[in-house]
Amino acid sequence: MKRLNLAKTLALTLIFSIIFMSCENDDNNTSNETMTSTYLYTSNNANGNITYYNVGDMSNVMMTTLVTSSTAADGVFYDADDDMLVQASRSNMMLEGFMDTSMSSTGASISIGISGSSDMMSPRELAVNGDYYVVADNADVDGDPDTPDGKLYVYMKDGNDFTLRNVITTDIKLWGITFDGESLYAIVDTTNELAVYSNFLANTGDMMLSATKTIAVEGIVRTHGLTYDAMSDTMVLTDIAAAANGQDDGGFHIITDFMSKFNNTADGGTLAMSDQIRVAGSSTMLGNPVDVAFDSETETVYIAEAGNNGGRILAFNNIGSGGNIAPVLNYDLASASSVYLVKY
Ligand SMILES: [Ca+2]
Ligand SMILES: [Ca+2]
Ligand SMILES: [Ca+2]
Structure with missing residues (x-):
């Protein structure tokens, strides 16, 4: 009798677990029944095409390259709900949106479905908050390259247009930007x-x-x-060190419990090395790492490396102790300029 009860309990537990797991899967899946995967979108300054990698299974990465009319681009972004791919074109000097790109196979040419006005001088990273698309432009503003400045172009997605709302001039030089809620973080x-x-x-x-x-x-x-990954409260920053050395002097820093560390550092103060993890060295292939993405689930850092061997897309895991670690993924991508990670 006892044995039967135990068997019953186990069977019920199993049934409830299955129901619970199915519910979880349903929550993760939005419009279709397929399992979610992890995709890394990349832009480059060699041919302006967009390459994305399905990195859900790191031992079987699938690569897709979509051909665009741009010859150089930065600031890539993908909206899975709308199946919309966006990059900041450095040849056309505007935001370019491409629709239904998941339907295109590798080597296909994609055409611009949502376009912005050609306002910018030297667009770099793109940060998105709802319908707002902010592009950092690192062209000198005042004619004196020795005085630090830059521009943040704020666009609103409106139908088939990216409409320029306003332009913010900064007193720092710009490159990477990212939103956390209403706060915009920028490297100087x-x-x-x-x-x-x-x-x-x-x-x-x-x-x-x-x-x-x-x-x-x-x-x-x-x-x-x-x-910045809000779920895990992790900030990752790249270090290109000397721009002239594109081969082996770069690295990246992981800052866990970022918000308290940032808030506890005074304006103008220094966040100590002892509060960070640094990955750098000859095995890393990091020379000029220009952009970064982070997957907190697998604790993987993805890098757009612009210098080493002419450009690479790199992935690192087992990063907890930092140091001179070799990438787990390494793909040639000439003049890699940006990365964007999304799960769908
Ligand atoms: Ca200036
Ligand atoms: Ca360097
Ligand atoms: Ca990026």
Whole structure:
């Protein structure tokens, strides 16, 4: 009798587990019945095409290249709900949106479905918040390259257009930007500094804007790319060190429990190396890592490396202790400029 009850209990537990797991799967799947996977989208400055990698199974990565009319591009982004791929074209100087790209197979040419006005001088990273698309432009603003400045172009997606809402002029040099809620984080190019603009989108006019807070990040020579994962409260910053060395002087820093560490560092202060993990060295193939993405589920860092061997897409895991670790994925991509990770 006891044995029967135990068997019953086990059977019921099993049934409930199956129901529970099915519910979980249903929650993860949106419009179709297929399992979700992880995709890394990339842009480059060699031919302006978009290459994406299905990295859901790292031992069997599938690569797709879509041909665009741009010859150089940065700031790639993918919206899985709308099946819309966006990049900041550095040959056409505008945002370009491509629709239904998941239907295109590798080698196919894709045409622009949503276009922006040609406003920019030197577009770099793109940060998206709802219908707002913000592009960092690193062209010199005032005719004096020695004075730091840059522009943040704020576009609104509106039907088939990216409409320019306003332009923010900064007193720092720009490259990588990323949103966390209403805060826009920006690296301060040519330095080891990280800036934040609180409530950024509330600045609706064409105006000069100084950062709300800026901190130095100890151990970095010259940062370039950044990403923040809110779920795991992790910030990752790249270090290109000397731009002239594209082969082996780069690295990246992982900052766990980022918000408390950032908030506990005074404006103008320094976040200590002891609060960070650094990955760098000859095995890493990091020379000029210009952009970064992070998968907190698998603790994998993805890098757009612009220098080493002419350009690479790299992935690193087992990053917890940092150091001179070799990438787990390494794909040639000439003049790689940006990466964007999405699960769907
Ligand atoms: Ca200037
Ligand atoms: Ca370098
Ligand atoms: Ca990016």
